[in-house]
Amino acid sequence: MNALAHRPRLVSIAWPMLAELILGFGVGLMGLSLAATLSDTSAAAFALSNQVQVAFFLLFRIVSMGVSVVITQYLGAGNRYGADQTARAALGASTWLGLGVALLVFAGAGTLLDWVNAPSEVLTLGQPYLQALALALMLDAYNASMASVMRAHLRTRDVMFNILGMHSLHLLLCFPLMRGWGSIPAFGLVGFALALGLSRAFGLSLHLLLWRWRLNLVPRPRDWWVLQWQRLAPVLHIGLPGGAENVAYRAAMLVSVSVVAGLGAQALATQSYAFQMMNMVVLFSLAIGLASEVLIGHLVGAGSLRKAHRLLRKSLLLGFAVSVAMALLVAGTAPWTLQLFTHDPQIIASATTLLWITVLLEPGRTCNVIIINALRAAGDARFPVMAGAASMLFVMAGGSWLLGQHLHLGLVGVWIAYAADEWVRGLMMAARWFGHGWLPAAKAARRRVQKHRVSPM
Numbered sequence: 001m002n003a004l005a006h007r008p009r010l011v012s013i014a015w016p017m018l019a020e021l022i023l024g025f026g027v028g029l030m031g032l033s034l035a036a037t038l039s040d041t042s043a044a045a046f047a048l049s050n051q052v053q054v055a056f057f058l059l060f061r062i063v064s065m066g067v068s069v070v071i072t073q074y075l076g077a078g079n080r081y082g083a084d085q086t087a088r089a090a091l092g093a094s095t096w097l098g099l100g101v102a103l104l105v106f107a108g109a110g111t112l113l114d115w116v117n118a119p120s121e122v123l124t125l126g127q128p129y130l131q132a133l134a135l136a137l138m139l140d141a142y143n144a145s146m147a148s149v150m151r152a153h154l155r156t157r158d159v160m161f162n163i164l165g166m167h168s169l170h171l172l173l174c175f176p177l178m179r180g181w182g183s184i185p186a187f188g189l190v191g192f193a194l195a196l197g198l199s200r201a202f203g204l205s206l207h208l209l210l211w212r213w214r215l216n217l218v219p220r221p222r223d224w225w226v227l228q229w230q231r232l233a234p235v236l237h238i239g240l241p242g243g244a245e246n247v248a249y250r251a252a253m254l255v256s257v258s259v260v261a262g263l264g265a266q267a268l269a270t271q272s273y274a275f276q277m278m279n280m281v282v283l284f285s286l287a288i289g290l291a292s293e294v295l296i297g298h299l300v301g302a303g304s305l306r307k308a309h310r311l312l313r314k315s316l317l318l319g320f321a322v323s324v325a326m327a328l329l330v331a332g333t334a335p336w337t338l339q340l341f342t343h344d345p346q347i348i349a350s351a352t353t354l355l356w357i358t359v360l361l362e363p364g365r366t367c368n369v370i371i372i373n374a375l376r377a378a379g380d381a382r383f384p385v386m387a388g389a390a391s392m393l394f395v396m397a398g399g400s401w402l403l404g405q406h407l408h409l410g411l412v413g414v415w416i417a418y419a420a421d422e423w424v425r426g427l428m429m430a431a432r433w434f435g436h437g438w439l440p441a442a443k444a445a446r447r448r449v450q451k452h453r454v455s456p457m
Contacts, residue, residue, distance in 0.1 A: 010315060014291035016160035017151070021283040023160075023167045029276055029340075030171060031192050034178055036341045038188065040269040043341065045118075045125035046189055047272030051257055052112050053133050056101045058246040060141045063093045064148040066239025069297050069377055070449075071152035076301020077449040083152070087215075088223040089231035090145040095224055098141025106134035117258035119265050125189060132193030139200035146207040151294055155214050162206045170199035234448065238381045245372070245385035252392040252421075256400035256414050263404075266347065267411055273341045274351040274415075277334060278358050281326045285319045285366040293373035300378050300442045301449050308442070312374045312433060319366040327362040331355040350411060357415045364423030371429035379445035380438040387428045396421035 028050070035046035067090045074083040105112070109130040113123050143166075150159045176184050177191030187194060211217045260271045292315040299308040330337070334352040342348065372384045396417055403413025432438065 010291055010295060010311065013154065013156055013294060014287045016156035017290050018283060018287035020160045020163045021287055023163050025279055025283055027167045027170055031174065032272065032276055033340055035189060040342060041121050041265055042125055042189060043272055044265050044268040045122045045129065048113065048116060048118055048122055048257065048261065048268065049126040049130040051254060052116065052130060053137065055250040055254060056105060056137060057140060058250050059097060059101060059243060060144045061246055062239040062243030063090055063097060063235065064144040065242045065376065066235035067145055068148040068152045068293065069238045070234050071149060072294055072297025072377065073301035073445050073449045075152065076298035079449055082449065084217055085231050086235060087149045087217060088219060089228040089235070090149065091219055091223045092226045092228060093232055094141040094145045096227065098138040102134040102138035105137060106131050116254050117261040119261065122265060122268070129189035129193055132190045133196065136193060136197040136200050139197065139204055143200060143203050143207060146211065150210060153215060154294065158210050158214055162203055162210065165206060166199045166203035169202050170195050173198055238376060238379065241381040241385045242376055245388055248385065248389045248392050252397040255397040256417065259400045259404045260411065260414060263410060269342070270347045270350045270411060273338055273347065274354040277330050277337065277355055281323060281330055281358060281362060282365065284322045284326055285369045288315050288319045289370040289373040292370055293377040296374050296377035300445055303446050305439065305442055308378065312371070315370050316367065319370050320363060323362045323366045327359045331359050354411060354415045357419055361419035361422050364419065364426040367426035367430055368422055371433050374433060375429065375438050378438040379441035383432055383437065384429065388425045391421050391424040395424055
């Protein structure tokens with residue numbers, strides 16, 4: 001039976017995802033705030049190390065985004081067997097990918113921070129923190145793929161409550177571990193990472209229970225370590241281009257961050273604070289994009305391509321309205337909200353200027369985020385990376401260097417490059433969708449998920 005028979009509304013799927021994203025943002029905001037109470041250098045080390053962490057986390061999206069799309073297409077076609085076998089295959093892939101990333105980050109933390117031009121005082125604080133994040137990264141590989149399976153089954157509220165418990169535990173633990181309590185010494189930034197690892201272990205345990213209770217899906221021992229290439233092939237068909245697009249974005253972002261780091265610790269702290277405020281805005285369009293991806297994947301699997309097109313238009317209108325309103329609110333209140341992080345008037349003034357640039361940036365990014373997810377859900381995963389890579393390389397990375405460093409525009413130049421890149425990619429994605437370039441991939445995906453509804457492994 002088609003999982004969309006009861007016609008869930010876009011907002012009913014999006015709001016738990018938004019709540020989940022806000023919770024994650026809140027924890028990051030709290031971590032940055034706690035780091036800032038130590039010093040602006042600690043805040044810069046926290047933010048720069050997290051940029052490196054996020055770059056590696058995006059590798060897990062290769063599995064999670066591919067799993068989400070493939071399972072939604074299977075469920076849309078009524079092929080529950082194919083959906084369950086894809087979920088099992090995701091666990092083995094997560095094991096090997098998570099282990100490899102954790103070992104690389106632990107062994108190469110100092111080198112990775114050197115690559116992003118970390119000042120010496122930032123490197124001293126950031127290296128042990130990044131090493132302590134290695135365990136959490138491995139556990140995140142599992143949590144990312146298992147949460148994607150739950151969302152594909154439209155169990156977004158269950159994922160939200162798991163995330164709520166996970167982040168609550170993290171916050172409960174990070175205060176004593178960072179600042180010390182009783183016989184517990186103060187670990188500083190490392191304490192934040194230790195709390196993160198413990199909370200991720202809790203999240204994994206709860207995901208296993210949710211799989212059993214909600215999906216009647218219990219992993220077998222072999223599922224955790226065997227790579228089922230036949231089942232992973234369609235996942236990688238979606239995930240590899242999507243992961244490559246995310247990695248290309250993160251690589252370009254790291255180039256721009258290295259330009260900012262070259263301007264000094266104060267500029268890096270300003271960038272960090274402005275990014276935290278800007279992330280508050282992008283959460284809304286990201287939640288709408290993720291919800292659209294789930295619903296459009298179901299519709300593509302069911303062969304309802306006209307409905308998928310109408311849903312995308314509705315998602316865009318909602319995304320534009322919310323993201324622009326939020327950008328105006330964040331920029332208008334920045335002189336006061338930035339005092340949560342710092343009381344340095346120069347940093348507050350500079351970060352406020354950057355947030356007004358965000359108002360111009362947001363419509364382009366909303367178009368970019370929502371349509372990329374829709375293209376991926378339709379099986380058209382290669383176009384976004386091929387079309388977007390050039391913009392990320394030349395407009396974002398090259399523009400950051402040209403405007404920020406070569407033309408001496410500093411942070412303002414870097415953020416102008418961000419805005420230009422979002423608009424270039426957003427317009428390219430819109431041309432692809434509204435020009436119906438995604439239809440052949442959607443039809444091919446529909447044919448694939450209809451085959452072999454029950455087949456041996």
